Amino acid sequence: MISVQNLTHQLGQQTILNELSLIIPKGKVTALVGANGAGKSTLLSLIARLMKLQKGQIVIDNMSVGDTLSGGQRQRAYVAMTYAQNTDYMLLDEPLNNMDIAASRALMRVLRDLCEHHGRTIVIVLHDINYASAYTDNVVALAEGKIDQQGTPLDVVTSAFLQRIYGTAAKVHILDNRPFVQV
Ligand SMILES: Nc1ncnc2c1ncn2[C@@H]1O[C@H](COP(=O)(O)OP(=O)(O)OP(=O)(O)O)[C@@H](O)[C@H]1O
Numbered sequence: 001m002i003s004v005q006n007l008t009h010q011l012g013q014q015t016i017l018n019e020l021s022l023i024i025p026k027g028k029v030t031a032l033v034g035a036n037g038a039g040k041s042t043l044l045s046l047i048a049r050l051m052k053l054q055k056g057q058i059v060i061d062n063m064s065v066g067d068t069l070s071g072g073q074r075q076r077a078y079v080a081m082t083y084a085q086n087t088d089y090m091l092l093d094e095p096l097n098n099m100d101i102a103a104s105r106a107l108m109r110v111l112r113d114l115c116e117h118h119g120r121t122i123v124i125v126l127h128d129i130n131y132a133s134a135y136t137d138n139v140v141a142l143a144e145g146k147i148d149q150q151g152t153p154l155d156v157v158t159s160a161f162l163q164r165i166y167g168t169a170a171k172v173h174i175l176d177n178r179p180f181v182q183v
């Protein structure tokens with residue numbers, strides 16, 4: 001489990017994260033979603049201790065955390081590396097960027113397998129809500145430096161959610177008990 005309590009992060013005068021609290025469950029795949037600039041990468045970097053904590057607390061039980069990287073090739077290398085290293089927690093920032101559909105599906109399947117059969121806890125920043133819906137257990141939505149909502153894809157991904165978080169009107173269908181956004 002990752003416990004984030006009252007995390008505040010500022011860049012100059014700008015408040016990026018504002019008294020943010022969050023529990024990320026162990027042994028699950030959690031998607032971090034939200035509009036550009038919402039603070040997803042900042043939150044992930046603070047959890048990975050790549051950035052200095054300014055205010056608040058992050059507690060990760062008993063384990064090692066891999067670094068967070070972005071970029072398709074590097075992400076794939078990273079997944080292979082952490083797999084070999086037995087890292088308990090894997091943090092991935094937009095790993096599907098620049099990946100084609102086959103590579104994207106293959107990576108998401110590997111992540112599910114790492115979670116289900118190797119006990120890994122995975123936190124993944126995703127812009128494609130359909131990948132978050134199809135492959136994750138838990139969706140955390142960030143807005144204005146705080147958690148807007150957290151829950152299963154079915155709980156979180158609704159048309160009201162897309163309107164509120166992204167300001168876009170899109171239909172959401174349910175397919176195989178998973179939400180599916182009509183893009
Ligand atoms: N090095 C930096 N210098 C100035 N501003 C920054 C820097 N890094 C982040 N920010 C600002 O902090 C805010 C949050 O950035 P962050 O990268 O965490 O958002 P994000 O949710 O990951 O966005 P995206 O979806 O575009 O990757 C944004 O307003 C961004 O402009």
Ligand SMILES: [Mg+2]
Pocket residue numbers: 040041042093
């Ligand atoms: Mg980012």
